[in-house]
Amino acid sequence: MAFTVALVILLGLFLLNVPIAFALIISSVVYVLFNDGYSSEIIVQRMIGGLESVPLLAIIFFITAGILMNYTGITSRMLRFAQMITKRLPGSLAQVNVVLSTLMGGLSGSNIADAAMQSKILVPEMEKRGYSRAFSTALTAGTSLITPIIPPGIALILYGFIGNVSIGSMFLAGIIPGAILCISFMVYVHFYAKKHKLETEKQEKTTLKDFLLTSKDAFLALLLPVIIIGGIRFGVFSATEAGAIAVFYALFLGLIVYREMKLSQLISALIETVHTAASILIIIAAGSAFAWVLTLEQVPQRMTMFMTAYVSSPTTFLLVVLVFLLIIGMFIEGNVTIIILTPLFMPMLLQYGIDPVHFGIFFIVCISIGTLTPPLGTVMYTTCSITNTKVEKFVVASLPFLVLLVVVALLIAFIPSLSMWMPNTF
Secondary structure, eight states, X not given: OHHXXXXXXXXXHHHTTOOHHHHHHHHHHHHHHTOTTSOTHHHHHHHHHHHOOTTHHHHHHHHHHHHHHTTTTHHHHXXXXXXXXXXXXXXXXXXXXXXXXXXXXXXXXXXXXXXXXXXXXXXXXXXXXXXXXXXXXXXXXXXXXXXXXXXXXXXXXXXXXXXXXXXXXXXXXXXXXXXXXXXXXXXXXXXXXXXXTOSOSOOOOOOHHHHHHHHHHHHHHHHHHHHHHHHHHTTSSOHHHHHHHHHHHHHHIIIIISOOOOHHHXXXXXXXXXXXXXXXXXXXXXXXXXXXXXXXXXXXXXXXXXXXXXXXXXXXXXXXXXXXXXXXXXXXXXXXXXXXXXXXHHHHHHHHTOOHHHHHHHHXXXXXXXXXXXXXXXXXXXXHHHHTOOHHHHHHHHHHXXXXXXXXXXXHHHOTHXXXXXXXXX
């Protein structure tokens, strides 16, 4: 009875558009109030306990590092590098959009931050070169979904922490699927540009001197993901320590090497970090309290029994999960979905013999797709608000990208080696 009331209240709060963290907290408190065996203080204890974890510091550190990138001159250098390597491709500026998302994914770790940055920098320039605003916005939003699975994606860390899965393995597992997404978007942009005759004229070859100068500027930034992944896999430092190293590395580049960061910018970056980190941590705290409620009611075990009774094969299970996550992603923010659903899926993976690392990449891609769809797509609203694009036009323009993302999600699901080859090899 108490659990039913809590779920009804949670659904009602969702429909009233109450912030997800507060909706989870309120429904958890209601559960305790209707259950005489517990005092309301236990919710506070569970929330605090959910945050008392060293691996969670990795999220804070990588958020800080990603925000510092925009203040240190790293982003502008990555943009010039992306422009150089896509210069002679049809639709070169749209190709820059794709490549920059992939490169920045290895630095920022946040798809919303990536989408917001590129909406400000690239969409106005794409419009000047003949691309429609809706297409430019949809492409920027779609390519930002590469970020969550490129190390050090915040979603990879969060899934590893909640599901007790190796974060280093998650980092390695995301590299090939991320590259596949990048190539898929680039192929689509190639044919789109050819069809609409956008930037199809021949460009001059890049000289060796220009290539070396641009590569030199970007090299130190591109070195960061290599340091992070290599250090974790060879046991030099943990994922949390890697986050701290990423922060110091960004400061080193901004203050000493590039010398583009001022004290006022450092303060602004730290304030932005506090705001971003606080919004994520309160969701994690609320999710921890609600996860405790789910555990008490044995929801994971019941769901596992239900699934194994009606779904016999791993293939069918993954298809069911894909459809389920695409629907869930329309209504619930991605990090919240990871916090709530990861404990529910873990027992099922054991039953179907699915590797948690493989499933994690598939899981993150599926819930990321929901950020592009109404009614609550976070990346959709972020990009549309920055570029002043109507949501209806965005939805139409994003359909090809949604199809492409679903196809890649299916490839990841049914070809496990795409995500497991690197963790198994290295």
